[in-house]
Amino acid sequence: MAAINSKDIVLRAIQVLLLVALYIFLYFPILFITYVSFVDNIIWPFPPEWTLKWYARLLSMSDFHVGLKNSVYIGLCTAVLSTLFATSAVIGLLKYRTRWRGPMILLYISPLFVPGLLIGISTLMFNANVLGMSGKLASAIVANTTEAIAFSFLVILAQLVRYDWRMDEAAMVFGARPAQVFREVTLPTIWPAILGAFLVSFILAFNNLEISFYNLGAIPTLPTIAWGTLRHGIKPELFALASVINLLVFSIIAGLFFLIQTGLVRFGYRGE
Template identity: 45%
Template sequence: MYAQASNERLTKWLMGAILVVAYAFLYMPIVHILFASLSSRPNFPYPPEFDYGSYIRLYTNTVYQDAFLNSLIIATCTSILSTVLGFLATVGVLRFGGRNALLYAAFFAGPLFVSEILLGISSMSLYYLVFELQGNMVTAIIANSVHCFSFCFLIMAALLYRYDWRMNEAAVVCGASPARAFYEVMLPLTWSGILGSLIVAFVLSLNGLDISFYLLGATPTMPSVAWGALRYGVKPELYALSSIINILVFAAIAVLYLVARSDRKQQVE
């Protein structure tokens, strides 16, 4: 009995150690480049010696500004489009799927199992090579939406799976019109999933390179400019850009955390 208990403690300790190493592995580069971007000696910024030069250079560089604006437009449109489609798909599979629910779910999750580069080159083949269209933002948004759609579908399906659809019926027999039932009952109970989907799609398409790269041609986006700059060696500006994005992502995750926590509180109490 005692031997087993100590054995279990050893396993727990070991798993905890692996977790700590893994998180350190994942976060060390992020933290390192944050320091590097703030230092006048980016290669080995320890002990830190603060210098904001790289941020100022980044801010005054118009190439980055244009690229960032383009990325912002793509990310905003993509997140809205893929969340709307993902919501339709989720409701469709969970409510109207019937016997084919699993089939539809597999199809909707499909783009997840086709790598981004394949999505990029296949969309490029269709638009430019077969139809001979010019590269533009619309095709980039659509191709990004295909990729993000699957994430949105899975996030919302995971949250709406627990939703009792007869809540809507309960509202309707109370005299609420279907639109009112959605607004008063379904939306307040599922908004965390919808918001989560919006945020994830936004961030994914903001930072994704492959898909936009093949569909935009000469139009710069934030990751493609970063990739271009990378070929000529890493510069402190890139560290600065990277750190800014990391902080934005971190803020988005913090929002998700607060949402999920308030959501759970409501369920527990």
């Protein structure tokens, strides 16, 4: 008995150790960046001298203000566009059966298999040479939407395969016009999927460097500024910026989690 117990303990210890190592591997860089964004000198001394001056400097740099504004703008527009497109695409594919369903799904998610860099360069070439619109926010939004549609499509598809489209028929029989069917029955059931796709698209486009970079030229976004700044050496302001963005993303996810846990919002299907 005792032998088994001690063997168990060793096994348990290894498991815990592995788990801790994994978490350190995953999260230490992020935590470290947050840590250094609050210290006066990132090299030494220890114990650190805490400071907020990098955040103050970040706030005072007008580049970053413009970049933030542009990033949010690109993020929002991309999220709206890709969610709209992806939702319509999924509904169309699921509601109206066609033998082209498989190829069409593949077509929608194909941007996932193309490196962002290529999407960036090719949309730049297309936009500049064919449409004659290079270096515009609009072309960055369109290019980001290409990629975000693929992600949104997957997120929404995963949820909507469970939706019973006969529910729409029932609503229609009871006097609902198509728009009312969507508002009264379809949307209240599928909105968590749409919200999920919206957030994913926003975060993708907000953080995107390689697609936006090629399409924007001189127009700054947060990632392009950070990229540009790196060329002059690593500056503590960048750590502050990274921490802010991490905090932002984290609070979105934490907020969603809170809503689910407290039941303030019912996500998804109240199944039979």
